Amino acid sequence: MSRCQQVGRPILRSLQQGVSSRPCSAALFSTTTSRKEDVVADTSASASEPPPPPPPSSKPIDEEWRQRRLDPNTTTLRWAEKKLIKAGTPPIGSRRRRVAIRTSADIPFEQLPYQAFQEARKILQDDRQEKLDKIVAATARLRFIEQTDPKTLQGGEAMKARRIDSARKYLDELKIQADINDPQVKRRFEDGLGDMSKPIYRHLADRRWREMERKIIVQRINQFFIVPDLLPKFEPTADVKLFFRGEKVAPGEIMDSRITEVPPSLRVQVFDKGERLLSVAVVDADVPNTENDSFDRRCHFLAANIPWDPTKSSLPLSRVAAAGGDVAVPWLPPFSQKGSPYHRLAIFVFEHKDRVDPEHLKKLYGARDGFAVQSFRNATHSSPVGFNMFRSVWDEGTAALMERHNIPGAEIEFKREKYESLKPHRKARGWEAKRQGPKYKFLEKYVKRLA
Amino acid sequence: MQLRTLRRPIQAAAVNSCRPQAAASPACSLSNRFALLRLDVGHSSTGISGRRWAAVKSQGAYKLKNKKTIPKKLGAKRTGDQYVIPGNILYKQRGTIWHAGENTILGRDHTIHAAVAGYVKYYRDPLRHPDRQYIGVVFSKVDKLPYPPNSPRVRRLGMVAVQRKTSEAAPAALSTSGIPLKVVRKAIQKETRVLHLQSDYSYREHNWEIGRLVGAAGQVQGAGKTRSRRSSLRVRRRKKQIVFGTRKSEARRRRERRMEIIQRAAEKKAKKTAEVERMAAKGKKGDKTPA
Numbered sequence: 001m002s003r004c005q006q007v008g009r010p011i012l013r014s015l016q017q018g019v020s021s022r023p024c025s026a027a028l029f030s031t032t033t034s035r036k037e038d039v040v041a042d043t044s045a046s047a048s049e050p051p052p053p054p055p056p057s058s059k060p061i062d063e064e065w066r067q068r069r070l071d072p073n074t075t076t077l078r079w080a081e082k083k084l085i086k087a088g089t090p091p092i093g094s095r096r097r098r099v100a101i102r103t104s105a106d107i108p109f110e111q112l113p114y115q116a117f118q119e120a121r122k123i124l125q126d127d128r129q130e131k132l133d134k135i136v137a138a139t140a141r142l143r144f145i146e147q148t149d150p151k152t153l154q155g156g157e158a159m160k161a162r163r164i165d166s167a168r169k170y171l172d173e174l175k176i177q178a179d180i181n182d183p184q185v186k187r188r189f190e191d192g193l194g195d196m197s198k199p200i201y202r203h204l205a206d207r208r209w210r211e212m213e214r215k216i217i218v219q220r221i222n223q224f225f226i227v228p229d230l231l232p233k234f235e236p237t238a239d240v241k242l243f244f245r246g247e248k249v250a251p252g253e254i255m256d257s258r259i260t261e262v263p264p265s266l267r268v269q270v271f272d273k274g275e276r277l278l279s280v281a282v283v284d285a286d287v288p289n290t291e292n293d294s295f296d297r298r299c300h301f302l303a304a305n306i307p308w309d310p311t312k313s314s315l316p317l318s319r320v321a322a323a324g325g326d327v328a329v330p331w332l333p334p335f336s337q338k339g340s341p342y343h344r345l346a347i348f349v350f351e352h353k354d355r356v357d358p359e360h361l362k363k364l365y366g367a368r369d370g371f372a373v374q375s376f377r378n379a380t381h382s383s384p385v386g387f388n389m390f391r392s393v394w395d396e397g398t399a400a401l402m403e404r405h406n407i408p409g410a411e412i413e414f415k416r417e418k419y420e421s422l423k424p425h426r427k428a429r430g431w432e433a434k435r436q437g438p439k440y441k442f443l444e445k446y447v448k449r450l451a
Numbered sequence: 452m453q454l455r456t457l458r459r460p461i462q463a464a465a466v467n468s469c470r471p472q473a474a475a476s477p478a479c480s481l482s483n484r485f486a487l488l489r490l491d492v493g494h495s496s497t498g499i500s501g502r503r504w505a506a507v508k509s510q511g512a513y514k515l516k517n518k519k520t521i522p523k524k525l526g527a528k529r530t531g532d533q534y535v536i537p538g539n540i541l542y543k544q545r546g547t548i549w550h551a552g553e554n555t556i557l558g559r560d561h562t563i564h565a566a567v568a569g570y571v572k573y574y575r576d577p578l579r580h581p582d583r584q585y586i587g588v589v590f591s592k593v594d595k596l597p598y599p600p601n602s603p604r605v606r607r608l609g610m611v612a613v614q615r616k617t618s619e620a621a622p623a624a625l626s627t628s629g630i631p632l633k634v635v636r637k638a639i640q641k642e643t644r645v646l647h648l649q650s651d652y653s654y655r656e657h658n659w660e661i662g663r664l665v666g667a668a669g670q671v672q673g674a675g676k677t678r679s680r681r682s683s684l685r686v687r688r689r690k691k692q693i694v695f696g697t698r699k700s701e702a703r704r705r706r707e708r709r710m711e712i713i714q715r716a717a718e719k720k721a722k723k724t725a726e727v728e729r730m731a732a733k734g735k736k737g738d739k740t741p742a
Contacts, residue, residue, distance in 0.1 A: 225604055232601040245709070256706065258713055293608050338615050397710075413615035414608075419536040419568055 074102040093191040109183060124181050131178035138174055142167040176203045196310040199273070206271035209239045217387055220251045224344050224389065229285055230297070230373045231384065240349050240386035241267040254342065255334075255390045258397040263301065263317035263331040268349055268386060270310050278325070279304040279350040279382055280317065283371055284334060284392075286343040288414060299371035300345065302329035304356050304380065326358035329365055334392040335402055339414030342391045348373060349386030356380045531573050532592060535565040541586050552576065552585030553596055567607060572596045628652075637693050639686055 069080045072091045076098050081091050091098060112118070145167055150160040179185050179200040186204075188194050194201030217236055221227050227234055242249045243265040249255065268278065282301035289296045301317060306325030308315075320327050336343045356379075364379065365371055377384065402410040427433070428450055434440075435447045525543045529535055542549050542563040551557035552574065554567045565571070569588040576585055576597040587596045590607055598605060626632050626648055634654055636644045646654035656664070696704065 228601055229603050245713075247709075256710065258710060288608050288610065290608060290610070290612050295606055295608060339610065411615050412612045414610040415613050417609050417611050422534075422536060422539070 074098050076102075092193065097191075121183075124183075127181065128178055131174055135171065135174045135178065138167065138171045142171060172199060175199045180204075196269075197273075202271050202273070202310055205239075205269065209269070209271070213239060217251055220389055221387060224252060226285070226344070226346055226387070226389070230283065230346055230348075231377075232374070234384055234387065236385065236387050238271065238349060238351075238386035239267070239269040240347065240388045242347065242388045242390065243267070244390075249390055251388055251390075253390050254393055256397060257333065257335055257392060257395055257401050260345075260390070260392065261333045261401060264347075265314065265316040265318075266347070266349070266388070267313050268308065268315050269313050270308065270351075270385065273310060275307060275309050276351050276353065277304070277355065278306040278308045278315075279352065279356070279376075279380060280306070280315070280320070281348045281350070281371075281373065281376060282317075282331075283346045283348065283373060284343050285346055286336075286341060287369075288337065288340045296369060297371050297373075298332075299329050299365050299368045300332045300334060301327075302361060302365055302371075302376075303327045304352075304358060304361060326361075328358050328361035329368060332368065332407075333401055333405060335398050335407060336392050336394050337409055337412050337414060338394040338398075340394070342393045345390050345392060346373075347388045347390075348384050350377065350380065350382035351385045352380055352382035354381065356382075529565075529571045531571055533571050534569070535571055535588060536568045537565055539565045541565055541571055541588075548584075549573075550580075550583045550585045552587030553598070554588040555586055567609060570594075639689050639693065 069075050069077055070084060072084050072089050075081060075084065075091055076095045084091050107113075109121070142164065145160065145163050148160065150157045153159045153163075155162070176199055179198075180203070185194075185200055189201055189204045194204065196202055196205065214236060217240075221234060221236070242251070244255065244259050245262065246265075249264070266280065270276070280301065280303045281299065284298040284300055285295070287296040287298045303317065303320040303325050306315065306320060306323055315323060317331060334343060334345050361380075365376070373384075376382075399410045402408075428436075432448050432450060435443050436450060440447065523543075523545075525545065527542050529539065529541045535541065540562055541555065544561050544563075547557070547561050549563060551563050553572075554565065554569065556564045556566045558564060563586050565588045567588055567590070569590045570592045572587045572589055572595075574585055574587060574596040575583070578597070578600060579585075585596070589596060590605060594605070624632060630648065630652075632648050634646045636646060638644060644656060645660070646656060648654055655661075695701065
């Protein structure tokens with residue numbers, strides 16, 4: 001413990017005894033924990049217990065020290081971070097934040113000895129209380145509308161439904177407003193500890209996604225003409241991130257065919273509440289067709305009936321069955337023949353309420369060729385919610401890959417079609433052309449032969 | 452115009468000669484007769500006579516074009532519905548009087564070229580821009596531009612499938628005598644030099660590279676200020692590049708490393724399966740022998 005911390009300890013202790021947090025009447029909509037939970041592992045330093053002996057300056061190798069280094073809240077050591085990531089409990093927040101937590105006496109928010117800060121907190125808590133009261137009123141109103149007889153209303157059943165909808169929307173809005181100014185909520189969200197089953201964290205995540213990532217996806221949809229080519233209209237509402245062999249792929253990146261040989265892993269984040277079923281389709285939009293002198297579409301992967309909710313995010317396409325889904329068309333590695341323009345591999349995530357028959361899908365799309373996203377959408381009564389894409393071109397590994405997977409067509413190369421000039425043929429003119437004949441044989445040495 | 456102006460003096464001369472001489476004096480000699488017949492050509496004669504007809508200047512002078520400029524030959528080179536092939540010029544213009552629409556390319560001087568083989572269409576597209584006019588090329592003559600919105604793009608492959616040539620072996624890094632064909636000499640202050648093996652076993656740059664070494668015209672290398680802020684930054688950047696590589700090269704290296712790992716894993720797997728198969732075959736044999 002540093003010198004200034006030692007000096008400040010008596011003040012802190014008195015503060016801890018003096019200030020007590022305001023009792024919270026209503027249930028929290030966020031998972032903001034009490035401060036006991038928030039206090040990080042190094043509690044021994046801040047509590048009333050006597051401080052432990054300072055660690056010796058030489059690096060201790062005892063187990064206790066190792067354990068302390070393996071705290072996801074405070075560690076900044078590379079090996080510890082790696083170990084934590086492997087264990088499934090990745091380090092929390094930035095390294096700078098972890099250092100700050102480790103080096104400061106970790107005082108809970110309620111006890112920070114700043115008057116202005118505490119006054120501000122009071123204002124926020126008053127505001128929250130106001131919102132909670134409103135929530136109680138709105139809930140009562142919703143219940144009242146639900147119980148009213150539609151005959152007494154002017155618009156009848158439709159009016160009642162509309163009113164219920166509007167009241168629900170207002171209630172959801174209030175739930176978000178109650179927690180949006182909570183510093184603890186903000187902190188938990190930024191640390192990646194937000195519980196996505198709570199409306200506030202979903203709201204914050206949606207806002208963050210819309211700030212940049214969604215814009216990039218929308219730009220890719222437009223600039224790669226996904227919208228008129230594959231779907232007439234599409235507004236993504238779910239975040240889909242793409243990973244190949246554990247590495248994130250920027251939307252639209254040109255990928256090596258050897259890397260894309262294995263199915264990718266998706267991170268699908270939906271922002272609206274409730275259970276639903278997802279379908280994933282990977283479509284090649286640029287399969288060259290020399291017979292019709294045009295482009296075809298091909299299905300590279302199709303899975304349906306994956307149960308999903310906002311708390312889930314990781315969806316490896318190789319383990320769809322384990323996630324509870326049905327694979328209708330297994331992964332076919334993307335390939336593009338030599339000389340053909342780049343292939344756009346579009347990954348669509350659909351949402352649907354009812355289960356679809358995987359056998360029926362197999363029958364419809366098992367042949368892969370001519371897969372139409374629109375037809376799939378109509379057949380399964382689903383709506384597209386998420387999108388991501390990558391591109392593939394011919395590279396050194398493609399020929400071997402096609403051989404490995406028994407894909408014909410590796411021996412073909414595409415060349416640009418040549419067009420005859422529209423101008424009539426003109427005889428060659430000029431000095432050289434004049435001296436091509438036998439008459440100028442004596443000049444043969446000096447005359448270039450024209451073809 | 453020229454013909455008329457030339458004709459006039461001849462006409463005048465003819466009229467003079469044919470006019471009946473009222474008083475044919477004895478003094479009127481043969482020379483006079485010839486004088487009447489003389490052609491009155493060009494302004495020299497008018498200068499002498501001191502008369503200048505306004506009509507001569509006005510006649511057609513305004514029609515003369517200014518000969519001091521070269522004609523630029525702008526305008527439409529292909530009409531609507533005309534067949535074109537890729538690269539054909541459809542319209543030459545200064546600025547974009549017409550904009551490049553479907554399947555066309557706007558050149559550096561705003562010339563519009565065809566990008567595909569098809570039929571030229573001149574059209575407007577209010578959804579794209581309210582007052583622009585476009586030139587496009589469609590694949591079939593009956594098609595109308597613009598295409599309906601949200602319909603899939605009409606595309607043609609425009610390619611033919613041929614037998615793929617298997618790539619030749621990579622160029623050798625070593626000469627027949629076993630010494631490297633080129634040496635890369637990285638320099639921090641100057642550009643990196645690539646020295647190539649010559650027939651006399653010396654190493655030097657290619658001639659065109661030596662030409663580059665001289666620098667731009669009017670610039671003497673080493674004569675300028677030795678270290679500007681910019682140059683020191685450049686030196687720092689190059690040092691960094693030599694040690695760590697550029698961002699691109701770094702990405703490439705990472706990719707290569709990744710490929711290597713994948714390759715090694717595949718080899719290992721193949722080896723393992725081969726091993727398993729071998730063992731299985733051995734086991735079978737072992738089973739068979741006692742039987």
